[in-house]
Amino acid sequence: MSHPIKPSGREVFFPASELIVSKTDQKGRLTYVNRLFCKIAGYSEAELIGQPHSIVRHPDMPRSVFRLLWDSIENRREIFAYVKNMAVTGDHYWVFAHVTPSFGADGKIAGYHSNRRAPAPDIIKKTIVPLYAEVLAIERRHANGKDAVAAGQKALTDFVASQKVSYDELMFSLKSAA
Numbered sequence: 001m002s003h004p005i006k007p008s009g010r011e012v013f014f015p016a017s018e019l020i021v022s023k024t025d026q027k028g029r030l031t032y033v034n035r036l037f038c039k040i041a042g043y044s045e046a047e048l049i050g051q052p053h054s055i056v057r058h059p060d061m062p063r064s065v066f067r068l069l070w071d072s073i074e075n076r077r078e079i080f081a082y083v084k085n086m087a088v089t090g091d092h093y094w095v096f097a098h099v100t101p102s103f104g105a106d107g108k109i110a111g112y113h114s115n116r117r118a119p120a121p122d123i124i125k126k127t128i129v130p131l132y133a134e135v136l137a138i139e140r141r142h143a144n145g146k147d148a149v150a151a152g153q154k155a156l157t158d159f160v161a162s163q164k165v166s167y168d169e170l171m172f173s174l175k176s177a178a
């Protein structure tokens, strides 16, 4: 999907002691954003509520990462993921997100919730940036969207398998190697 905002190439950061929080409905439309979300993304609360979460999507993010995210949460499982987001200025900020489904009194999924911390910069630089660049390049070899996501997912799965741990273990075992 084309995005009217152009990436600036500038990275912005938020304090390790703070969380960027959002909640969405079942379709991924924002129902809640905390102050830090608004501040770092550069939108007012009113501009964000009701918008699809892809409002902060960065074009460098592989589609297959979001497929993995949605496959987990729609199947009632939490997921941890590194995500590069884009502010209204085109600046970007990396997050380590924990996304969970929320359940209504009827036991059905009522929406989703994401808490994001600041990731260790060296994990982003040494592991995530090269991995996502490779996965994005693999996705771009396919004209068909479904094939692109399938190929990207295979590349992600192969990477996890090569580390000989589960996906969740991998997310937490990426060592800071400053």
Ligand SMILES: Cc1cc2nc3c(=O)[nH]c(=O)nc-3n(C[C@H](O)[C@H](O)[C@H](O)COP(=O)(O)O)c2cc1C
Binding pocket: 001, 022, 023, 024, 028, 052, 053, 054, 055, 056, 057, 058, 061, 066, 069, 083, 084, 085, 099, 100, 112, 113, 114
């Ligand atoms: C709770 C929740 C949090 C999300 N957080 C982000 C996020 O921080 N950045 C992002 O690009 N997409 C996020 N997504 C995924 C988006 O809904 C969407 O799948 C993604 O931006 C890809 O959009 P596209 O398919 O329109 O390209 C989140 C989804 C949910 C349900």
